[in-house]
Amino acid sequence: MDKTVSIIGVPMDLGQGRRGVDMGPYAIRYANIKERIERLGRTVKDQGNINVPTAETETIENQKLKYLPEVARVSEDLAAKVGDVVRQGHFPIILGGDHSISIGSIAGVTQHIKKLGVIWFDAHGDMNTEETTPSGNIHGMPLATCIGVGNEQLVNIGGFAPKLRPQNVVIVGARSIDPEERELIKQHGITCYTMHEIDKLGIAKVMEEAIRIASDGTDGIHLSLDLDSIDPDMCPGVGTPVLGGVTYREGHLAMEMLFQSDKVVSCDLVEVNPILDEHNKTARTAVDLVCSLLGESVM
Ligand SMILES: NC(=[NH2+])NCCC[C@H](N)C(=O)O
Ligand SMILES: [Mn+2]
Ligand SMILES: [Mn+2]
Incomplete structure (x- = not known):
């Protein structure tokens, strides 16, 4: 893994209901993501931010797919930008923003890496559709979208669908x-390691399996890291915190195992909300974890 790392910010908060997550990219940059990765001997290029409209200038047209036109437009722009940097042979790190941005980032990566596996590190499944969503928030739908399930416009971002085969998708944490979301996960055969499996089998075993499933017949793994996967003690700055999460140590071991697999080609860091955070703790944890993903080790 000696590729140039490209950082792309997406100050998006329209995919969910709490303000502040649009400042995630700034908080993660403030936590020195560029300098920390450079210290690992990598070249890092910050590509700046994708333009995102602010909620104040937009209106919600569809309560089951809030800000659909805006989210779709940003997703297309992000897909083009990510496609660009992957074409140049870079490793993209996309800074959210809420988790709806993964629709665009995965659309961008799969322009070049056709067979992509995904590890979706999240407290949630993000497998809702406009029919099953309890909130109308698109950040609860990106994984369904990427396997080709849900709203047509979102599913076809980047001009092709589906982006992922469900048999190479693994949810961890x-x-x-939601009840109907659970049915969709089962129906499509997505592997889901809940906290129950992490507690029972240990994170090492879970990650070993997750990496095997995501890399089986694929040309790379995308890590979608929702910081609400980590326990709120280390990641309090997220819009939808859930007790009983992945510990800081488990998170690091998971990232170290992904590095050792040598399969990861891209990643996004999402849902960091500095307004809800404690002295930028969540952004700092995000940077610590991404450094382990890129090879930082104690010795
Ligand atoms: N990316 C996230 N944090 N997603 C949370 C989703 C919460 C809930 N399942 C919903 O659909 O609204
Ligand atoms: Mn999520
Ligand atoms: Mn989540």
Whole structure:
């Protein structure tokens, strides 16, 4: 893994209901993401931010798909930008923003890496559709979108669908799944390691399996890291916190195992909300974890 790292910010908060997550990219940059990765001997290029409209200038047209036109437009722009940097041979790190941005980031990566596996590190499943959503928030739908389930416009971002085969998708850290979302996860055959499996088998075993499933027949793994996967003690600055999460140590071991697998080609860091945070703790944890993902080790 000696590729140039490209950082792309997406100050998006329209995919969910709490203000402040649009400042995530700034908080993660303030936690020195660039300098920390450079210290690992990597070249890092910050590509700046994708333009995102502010909630004040937009109106909600569809209560089951809030800010659909805006989210779709940003997703297309992000997909183009991510496609660009992957074409240049870079490793993209996309800074959210809420989790709806993964629709665009995965659309961008799969322009070039056709067979992509995904590890979705999250307290949630993000497998809702406009039919099953309890909130109308698109950040609860990106994983369904990427396997081709849900709203047509979102599913076809980047001009093709589906982006992922469900048999190469693994959710890790789940502990809050909506009833109909649970049915969709089962119906599509997505592997879901909840906190129950992490407690019972240990994070090492879970990650070993997750990496095997995501890399089986694929040309790379995308890590979608929702910081609400980590316990709120280390990541309090998220819009939808859930008790009983992945510990700081488990998080690091998971990232170290992903590094050792040498399969990860791209990642996004999402849901960091500095307004809800404690002295930027969540952004700092995000940077610590991404450094482990890129090879930082104690010795
Ligand atoms: N990316 C996230 N934090 N997603 C939370 C989703 C919460 C809930 N399942 C919903 O659909 O609204
Ligand atoms: Mn999520
Ligand atoms: Mn989540």
